C-alpha cells in the first residue's frame with residue numbers, strides 16, 4: 163500500500179469504516195430495522211486517491227461526490243481498477259454538466275427542478291441511460307439551499323412520474339445548520355410515505371444515527387470516515 167495521506171493510515175480508515183457500520187447497525191436494530199436496508203455512502207469530496215484507496219481496500223464500494231468536475235478527475239481511474247464501485251452525486255447539478263454527470267454517476271440525489279427534469283428527458287430521448295433518481299427537498303425552506311419546497315414536493319414528484327416518465331426512487335434532504343435534524347428527517351419520511359417512495363437519503367456524520375432511526379436508507383458520511391476536510 164503506497165500513498166498514505168496525512169495521518170490517515172489504512173488501518174485507521176478500516177477502523178473508522180467498521181465503527182460507522184457498527185453504529186448504523188445499532189441504530190437500525192434499535193428502530194427494529196434490518197441494517198442491510200441502510201446503504202453507507204462514503205462522501206469523498208475534497209479527498210484524493212490516497213485517502214479513498216484504504217476505504218476501497220476495506221470493502222467500501224459506494225461513494226458520494228458533490229462536484230461533477232472533481233469526480234471526473236478522480237473516479238474514472240478508480241473505476242477501471244476496482245469492480246463494483248457505485249458513485250452518487252449529492253451536490254447541485256447544472257444542466258450544462260449533465261452529460262458528464264451521466265457518464266460518471268449511478269445515482270443522482272439532487273433532482274430539484276423542472277429544468278433538470280426536462281434535461282434528463284432530453285438525454286433519454288438521445289439514448290442515454292438515466293441514473294437512479296432522488297428528489298431533493300428543501301425541508302428547511304432555506305433561500306440559499308437547493309431543493310423543492312416541501313409544499314411543492316407532491317406536485318413535482320407526480321409531474322416527474324406522469325408528465326416526464328422519470329422513475330423516482332426516493333427523497334433527499336440536508337437539514338439547516340443549527341436546527342434539530344430529526345424534525346427534517348421526519349418531514350422527509352412523511353412526504354416520501356404519502357408519495358409511495360421507499361428510499362430516503364438523509365443523515366451525515368453528525369446525525370446519521372438519528373436518520374437511521376427515522377428511516378434513512380442512504381446515509382451520506384464524509385468527515386467521520388475521512389477526517390476533517392481541508
Ligand SMILES: *Cc1c(COP(=O)(O)O)cnc(C)c1O
Pocket residue numbers: 205207228252253336365366367368382383384385386
Ligand atoms: C459533504 C456532504 C455530506 C457529508 O458531510 P459530513 O458532515 O462530512 O459527513 C453529506 N451530504 C452532502 C449533500 C454533502 O455535501
